[in-house]
Amino acid sequence: MGISVKLDRVLLDRGMSLTELSERVGVTIANLSILKTGKAKAIRFSTLEAICKELDCQPGDILFFDED
Amino acid sequence: MKIPTFLDLLDHEATPDWRTPTFWLGSRGAWFAPGLLFGLTFALYISLLLSLVGSGLFLLSGGETQGAVQSAAQFLSPRLADPWAAGGVILTLALYIFIAENVLRIALDTAAAKPFEAKNASRFFRAAGAAAILSAMHFLNVVLDSGFGARFAGGSASGVYASLLLAITFVSLASAFREGERLRREQDLTV
Numbered sequence: 001m002g003i004s005v006k007l008d009r010v011l012l013d014r015g016m017s018l019t020e021l022s023e024r025v026g027v028t029i030a031n032l033s034i035l036k037t038g039k040a041k042a043i044r045f046s047t048l049e050a051i052c053k054e055l056d057c058q059p060g061d062i063l064f065f066d067e068d
Numbered sequence: 069m070k071i072p073t074f075l076d077l078l079d080h081e082a083t084p085d086w087r088t089p090t091f092w093l094g095s096r097g098a099w100f101a102p103g104l105l106f107g108l109t110f111a112l113y114i115s116l117l118l119s120l121v122g123s124g125l126f127l128l129s130g131g132e133t134q135g136a137v138q139s140a141a142q143f144l145s146p147r148l149a150d151p152w153a154a155g156g157v158i159l160t161l162a163l164y165i166f167i168a169e170n171v172l173r174i175a176l177d178t179a180a181a182k183p184f185e186a187k188n189a190s191r192f193f194r195a196a197g198a199a200a201i202l203s204a205m206h207f208l209n210v211v212l213d214s215g216f217g218a219r220f221a222g223g224s225a226s227g228v229y230a231s232l233l234l235a236i237t238f239v240s241l242a243s244a245f246r247e248g249e250r251l252r253r254e255q256d257l258t259v
Binding site: 027031032034035039040041042043044047 | 254257258259
């Protein structure tokens with residue numbers, strides 16, 4: 001319910017590991033893990049921008065609004 | 069213009085560093101009044117605790133006592149002779165120590181720049197409970213002393229008010245620290 005994160009799916013499509021993404025965007029693995037597991041309460045635009053840039057995707061590819 | 073509340077100031081980004089004078093004496097000054105109230109009340113309790121401990125040590129060592137220590141010794145000596153009163157004194161001392169221990173632990177966390185640890189709100193609540201028990205003990209003593217001439221551990225009307233004030237201050241701080249903890253946790257989960 002609410003906003004869900006599909007980071008793992010995008011990572012799988014790009015064949016990239018969380019560690020590699022962490023090194024590229026400069027966000028700790030712990031924080032990326034919080035994001036990936038849907039525990040994050042908020043995401044900074046700067047983080048989203050860096051992730052989208054590295055994964056070559058749109059914010060909508062990572063974040064989904066789930067009404068159920 | 070919206071006047072910030074005490075809880076608004078707990079927002080980490082809005083609050084200046086606690087080690088700077090701005091935090092304590094800034095134009096908003098919201099920390100100053102509760103800080104001063106808490107500081108004065110707690111200082112009163114610490115001085116009372118120290119005088120009790122000091123007079124107890126003088127009595128045990130058989131030394132001569134003077135001034136404030138003598139008056140504290142006069143307060144303690146008849147009570148230590150009576151097991152019930154001695155029990156009351158020990159219980160009162162234990163409560164003072166319990167409060168002091170909790171507040172000092174919070175002070176240590178604050179000194180380590182981690183004031184909003186999860187356990188600190190609980191510590192304030194526990195200290196508030198102890199202060200409330202102290203207030204009840206003071207009240208009981210006032211009633212026993214004035215009504216029956218019996219003394220348990222010593223107590224006064226001002227003691228009732230001071231302990232109650234301390235309990236209220238602790239509950240307020242506990243609520244503020246709980247909110248601070250919630251904000252900190254939320255901030256920790258911002259990526």
